[in-house]
Amino acid sequence: MCELLGMSANVPTDIVFSFTGLMQRGGRTGPHRDGWGIGFYEGRGLRLFQDPQASADSEVARLVQTYPIKSTAVIGHIRQANVGAVSLANTHPFVRELWGRNWCFAHNGQLKGFTPASGFYQPVGDTDSEAAFCDLLNRLRSRFDSAVEPDAILPVLVAACEEYRALGVFNCLLSNGDWLFSYCSTKLAHITRRAPFGPATLKDADLTVDFHAETTPDDVVSVIATEPLTDNENWQLYQPGEWILWRDGEVVAQG
Amino acid sequence: MCELLGMSANVPTDIVFSFTGLMQRGGRTGPHRDGWGIGFYEGRGLRLFQDPQASADSEVARLVQTYPIKSTAVIGHIRQANVGAVSLANTHPFVRELWGRNWCFAHNGQLKGFTPASGFYQPVGDTDSEAAFCDLLNRLRSRFDSAVEPDAILPVLVAACEEYRALGVFNCLLSNGDWLFSYCSTKLAHITRRAPFGPATLKDADLTVDFHAETTPDDVVSVIATEPLTDNENWQLYQPGEWILWRDGEVVAQG
Numbered sequence A, B: 001m002c003e004l005l006g007m008s009a010n011v012p013t014d015i016v017f018s019f020t021g022l023m024q025r026g027g028r029t030g031p032h033r034d035g036w037g038i039g040f041y042e043g044r045g046l047r048l049f050q051d052p053q054a055s056a057d058s059e060v061a062r063l064v065q066t067y068p069i070k071s072t073a074v075i076g077h078i079r080q081a082n083v084g085a086v087s088l089a090n091t092h093p094f095v096r097e098l099w100g101r102n103w104c105f106a107h108n109g110q111l112k113g114f115t116p117a118s119g120f121y122q123p124v125g126d127t128d129s130e131a132a133f134c135d136l137l138n139r140l141r142s143r144f145d146s147a148v149e150p151d152a153i154l155p156v157l158v159a160a161c162e163e164y165r166a167l168g169v170f171n172c173l174l175s176n177g178d179w180l181f182s183y184c185s186t187k188l189a190h191i192t193r194r195a196p197f198g199p200a201t202l203k204d205a206d207l208t209v210d211f212h213a214e215t216t217p218d219d220v221v222s223v224i225a226t227e228p229l230t231d232n233e234n235w236q237l238y239q240p241g242e243w244i245l246w247r248d249g250e251v252v253a254q255g
Helices: A018-022 A057-068 A129-144 A152-167 B014-025 B061-065 B128-143 B150-165
Strands: A003-014 A036-042 A045-051 A068-076 A094-098 A101-108 A173-177 A181-183 A189-193 A197-200 A208-210 A221-225 A243-247 A251-254 B002-015 B038-041 B045-051 B072-077 B094-098 B101-107 B171-175 B178-182 B189-194 B199-201 B209-212 B219-226 B243-247 B250-254
Touching: A003 A018, A003 A101, A003 A173, A003 A181, A003 A243, A018 A036, A018 A057, A018 A068, A036 A101, A045 A057, A045 A101, A045 B045, A057 B061, A068 A101, A068 A173, A068 B171, A094 A129, A094 B094, A101 A129, A129 A152, A129 A173, A129 B209, A152 A181, A152 A243, A152 A251, A181 B199, A208 B178, A221 A243, B002 B014, B002 B101, B002 B171, B002 B243, B014 B038, B038 B101, B045 B061, B045 B101, B061 B209, B072 B101, B072 B171, B094 B128, B101 B128, B128 B150, B128 B171, B150 B178, B150 B243, B150 B250, B219 B243, B219 B250
Parallel strands: none
Antiparallel strands: A003 A068, A003 A221, A036 A045, A036 A068, A094 A101, A101 A173, A173 A181, A181 A243, A189 A221, A197 A208, A243 A251, B002 B072, B002 B219, B038 B045, B038 B072, B094 B101, B101 B171, B171 B178, B178 B243, B189 B219, B199 B209, B243 B250
16 A cells, blocks of 8 residues: 645645655655655646655655745655556656646555556556556546546546546545645545644654744645644544545535 | 757666766856756656756755766756746656657757647647657657657658758757657767776866776766767767667667
8 A cells, every 4th residue: 555645735835744754654654665756836847756765765755855845736655566566667646748737646555457448648657556547637638628627527537536446445646736636435634724823743753843933824735645644633534435626725626 | 058968878877977067057167047857767767857946056956966866868958048938847858658658858959930730749838849849749649559669750750850950959859768869950969988988077077987987898878968078088079960869878870
């Protein structure tokens, strides 16, 4: 299994605090030693850091923890391999361009007997996760000729996720930089931080941040994670089959 | 204008030495302050580092210089913007998946009045360079249904490069991880290092490497750059209109 991390915010926000917690689970407080990756949107660009080695030992992960990259949409992942070798090509998140935007995807779970129809997008590696991502984008592309609002694509996304979920476990995060879609098959949690901000303490590292000192009163920052990352805040658990579309830190649709 | 850096090798080789030279030209010994990027193939995976700021001041560039990533195919670029704002989305190299491989592209030059036909791949940013890359891949995809050997695609690539060159300046590097294609419109140089290896001294930084101590007798490593990076070696200059296809450090086709 793996762990997911997502962020949606209404102002460019750094995710060093949450990332630091997650990275400990990549070989120190958790068993996810088979690679990690994180993608930060900066405007229409996407900055991607990845390593097929344990995040707790990764030089690149140390850089990301000390270099506060600010973004309004982030997708991160730490991997414990089940399908596909440990390699860079099998390291989440995966990225493809669709309709002139970078789409970024990470998955927690596994799919049994998944044999998607071939289409335009093809996996580079050999994970079921990347195959599902390609299948998702192939469905969108075959359904719509050009970019449409998320309202239009949500039914396609949700129907696809339900099909995948029937084959095993399918928790996922997907973003095009504008919005962030999250789907829970078994396990996913979220928290929205807004004024009045307080302190938060990581479960996996000896680190506390006082968000009051780091934010302005109008900031809205939501974090999505496989398991709550802090132990003094009130995380909400997704229900199996529940999905949420986030934009600017807020829930804009759910079901 | 910009500067290009490419490497093709028969064993995974680090490019720290050449990268260190190029990075000085991004704000220290050269004027290319508007971003830099480098893509390293690791198997079928591609590790991409980019920054829209000057490489001479970049934390990420410092990491790449101290962290010897070994690869058999590398494409790097430092940017002095002419078309398109300074932003991550406009930072080379650009990447797209085609036929289940990561294709990576960087361009030096500019194209006047370039209006490519629309196709499957669309630019995310607003550079003429990314538009040309998308057009190249759209041509390949419309011509071939699935992956073919480089022999088959070379005529399509060369014809496209000649069309682009008629619109301005088009020096470029393109790789799918297996081979590296280089096209010279105005300025490009290359060097192949093989046994007996000797010392090399950077033009842009006070750094000498004795490749004899770093290599084995069977290593073959070719470096392609806009301008020679060392001042004690015999770089070969491409002629305008000349192209070379590199694989495992060797020239496998040229014209």
